[in-house]
Structure formats: C-alpha cells, structure tokens
Amino acid sequence: MNQEFIRARPVLDQLTAKGYEAYFVGGAVRDTLMGKEIDDVDIATSATPEQVKEIFTHTVDVGIDHGTVLVLYKGDSFEITTFRTESAYKDYRRPDSVIFVTSLHEDLKRRDFTMNAIAMDQDGKLYDPFDGEKAIHTKVIETVGPADERFSEDALRILRAVRFVSQLGFTLHENTRSALRKNADLLLHIAQERKTAEFQKMVLGQYPEKGLKIAADEGLLAYFPGFGQFAAHIEQFLALPLNRCESFEEWMALIALFNGQDQSLYSHWKLSSSQMKKIGLLIRETKKRESSSFTPYTIYQLGLENTLSVERVWSVYHHADPDYDAITDLHARMPIHKETVIEVSGNDLMKWADKPGGPWIKELMHEVINGILDHKVPNKKELIKQWLIQENKL
Numbered sequence: 113m114n115q116e117f118i119r120a121r122p123v124l125d126q127l128t129a130k131g132y133e134a135y136f137v138g139g140a141v142r143d144t145l146m147g148k149e150i151d152d153v154d155i156a157t158s159a160t161p162e163q164v165k166e167i168f169t170h171t172v173d174v175g176i177d178h179g180t181v182l183v184l185y186k187g188d189s190f191e192i193t194t195f196r197t198e199s200a201y202k203d204y205r206r207p208d209s210v211i212f213v214t215s216l217h218e219d220l221k222r223r224d225f226t227m228n229a230i231a232m233d234q235d236g237k238l239y240d241p242f243d244g245e246k247a248i249h250t251k252v253i254e255t256v257g258p259a260d261e262r263f264s265e266d267a268l269r270i271l272r273a274v275r276f277v278s279q280l281g282f283t284l285h286e287n288t289r290s291a292l293r294k295n296a297d298l299l300l301h302i303a304q305e306r307k308t309a310e311f312q313k314m315v316l317g318q319y320p321e322k323g324l325k326i327a328a329d330e331g332l333l334a335y336f337p338g339f340g341q342f343a344a345h346i347e348q349f350l351a352l353p354l355n356r357c358e359s360f361e362e363w364m365a366l367i368a369l370f371n372g373q374d375q376s377l378y379s380h381w382k383l384s385s386s387q388m389k390k391i392g393l394l395i396r397e398t399k400k401r402e403s404s405s406f407t408p409y410t411i412y413q414l415g416l417e418n419t420l421s422v423e424r425v426w427s428v429y430h431h432a433d434p435d436y437d438a439i440t441d442l443h444a445r446m447p448i449h450k451e452t453v454i455e456v457s458g459n460d461l462m463k464w465a466d467k468p469g470g471p472w473i474k475e476l477m478h479e480v481i482n483g484i485l486d487h488k489v490p491n492k493k494e495l496i497k498q499w500l501i502q503e504n505k506l
C-alpha cells in the first residue's frame with residue numbers, strides 16, 4: 113500500500129473503531145490503480161462533521177457546511193468528508209444544499225466520472241459500484257450515470273472531462289463526448305477564473321493535443337474569450353512541435369502569435385498581472401527573434417530563463433530547431449548578468465560628468481553595460497571611468 117495511505121490508515125482505524133464507515137476516495141485511489149504516485153489522500157466517512165470532531169482532538173472547519181473537516185494527526189493533515197447527497201444545482205456549479213447520509217453508494221453516485229467514484233478501505237479492498245476500475249484499465253472517461261445530468265449539475269465537469277483526457281491520455285465514452293457539445297452553452301454560467309484554471313491544466317497535461325482537439329471539435333473553445341476562430345485552424349496549430357512548451361505562459365504566447373494577436377487577447381481571462389506581463393514579453397521578444405539573434409545585451413535584459421523561454425516559443429511557432437546551447441554558452445561567457453553587480457552607479461556618472469541627473473544617465477549606463485558585456489572594459493570602477501573619458505562620453 114502507498115505510503116500516503118499507510119500514514120492515513122490510523123485515521124480510518126479510529127473512525128471504524130467507533131462504528132463508522134471510512135474509506136479512501138477520489139483521485140488518490142484512481143492514481144494508485146494507475147500505478148502513479150500520490151501526494152495526499154481524501155477520506156469519506158459515515159460520521160458527521162460533529163462526530164469526527166468528537167473523535168479527533170485537533171481539527172479545522174475547512175468546509176463544514178459541505179461536510180468537510182481537516183483533521184490534524186501526528187504532524188499530518190487529512191480532509192475527512194461525510195457521505196452526502198446533493199440538492200439541485202441552480203447555478204450549474206454548486207448544489208444549493210447537501211444532505212449527509214450513511215450510504216457509501218449514495219456518496220459515490222454523486223461524483224463526476226466512474227474512475228473517480230471508487231472507494232478503498234484501510235485494507236486495500238475496493239468498493240466500485242460503477243466499474244471505475246474497468247474504466248481505468250480500458251482508459252475511458254465516463255460519467256457516473258447520465259452525462260446530461262452530471263454536466264447540468266456542474267458545468268465545469270465539461271472542461272474537467274477534456275482536462276482529464278489531456279492529463280491521462282484516456283478517451284471519452286461515446287455518451288460522455290456527445291453530451292459535451294449538447295451542454296457546452298452551460299459554460300456561460302461558469303466564472304472565467306475557473307475556466308481559465310481548467311484550460312491551464314489541460315495545456316500542461318501530458319497529452320495536450322488530445323484535449324485541445326476535443327475542445328475544438330466539440331465547440332468548447334468558443335467559450336473562451338477571443339478563441340472564436342481558433343477552432344477552425346486547430347489542425348494547423350496541432351501540427352506544431354507543441355511538446356517543447358514548458359509553461360502556461362509559453363502556451364498562451366504561442367496561441368496569441370498563431371492567431372495574430374498580442375497579450376490583449378487574454379484581457380478577459382482573469383489572468384494575474386505577472387502572467388500577462390510574461391505573456392507580453394514572450395510575444396514581443398519572439399517577434400524580435402524573427403529578425404535577429406540574441407546578443408549578450410538582450411540576454412542580460414531578459415535573463416537566461418526568459419531567453420530560453422523565448423527561444424522555445426520561437427522554435428515552436430516557426431517549426432524550427434531551437435539553439436539552447438548557443439544561448440547558455442553566450443550567457444556563461446558574459447562577465448555580468450545583473451545590474452546590481454556593476455561597480456558604477458548613476459551617482460558616479462553624475463559626479464564624473466559634473467551634471468545633474470536626467471535621461472542621459474540611463475543612456476550612458478546602457479553604454480557602460482554594453483561595453484562590459486562586449487569585453488571592451490572590465491567591470492572595475494576606475495577602468496570604466498577611464499574608458500568613458502577615452503570614448504569622449506564624459
């Protein structure tokens with residue numbers, strides 16, 4: 113049994129010793145059956161939140177209205193959720209209320225996909241009323257019960273289905289896939305932040321091309337701002353060497369370039385300011401890379417990580433071979449990599465020139481940095497001063 117389950121087993125033992133049912137559920141069970149590593153476990157029980165708190169001394173009410181209590185046990189923390197059923201979903205995202213039950217079957221019945229509706233007890237015995245293990249072995253994503261019902265309850269499940277395709281490489285069950293397009297307009301009720309989060313997980317999955325192809329074919333991309341025409345050219349986009357992309361920002365910069373747009377394409381995506389800044393930088397510098405190679409100064413400005421990121425986006429967009437070695441070699445030969453190590457300051461320049469501050473300081477500092485990077489002058493204060501005098505810059 114996985115070490116995470118072993119650590120959590122005493123928690124299940126205490127619950128069952130008090131006469132309650134308790135099981136491991138959700139992604140941890142699914143991933144274990146797939147032979148994947150897990151980072152944490154979720155526990156479901158017939159005990160109510162109040163009963164859980166009576167058994168364990170240290171708890172935190174992280175979602176007690178929905179039956180979830182965080183139990184702190186011997187240096188670890190475990191989320192324990194009471195078996196429950198759910199009322200109607202009026203906002204297509206969350207149930208209006210939950211009803212605590214004592215039936216494991218009723219709890220598993222409300223879950224999204226059969227592969228996520230498997231429970232396991234502390235001895236490793238599986239409870240799989242919806243054939244989730246079979247779905248895992250056959251690599252099929254299928255909803256628990258009618259797909260229309262599951263998607264109308266929580267429309268985000270539409271994107272979760274596609275995201276799981278990208279992450280796991282599974283295929284969608286025929287009934288599940290046909291329900292995607294039929295219910296796609298329900299995505300209008302989902303907050304953009306949540307759609308963006310699912311899109312990010314999708315493109316960073318191990319099989320992003322599969323997820324994007326389904327999202328395009330089933331009309332889901334139309335529910336992402338600015339992507340109305342993207343689906344029509346998805347085959348051409350998927351022909352690019354997309355496996356080189358290493359970050360969400362690289363994906364987004366690439367998609368914007370492919371669609372002839374800049375970072376404003378994502379103005380309604382609810383991205384963070386740092387994400388928008390990085391995407392803008394990648395788009396801008398990739399366009400520059402089309403007409404010129406990297407110089408020591410551009411690498412100095414961008415930093416090694418950003419420079420390599422630009423090279424990746426450029427190489428994917430143009431289906432060209434990236435030259436990472438040339439960039440890292442050039443970076444290694446650079447005498448300076450950041451402004452804080454330069455031995456000359458703006459105050460030094462004002463003193464030497466006997467002039468008040470102004471735009472000229474930035475321009476002259478630019479020349480100093482280029483001089484150091486081009487090995488025209490060492491990064492030594494007095495030598496820089498002499499060099500500026502010889503160059504008639506002071």
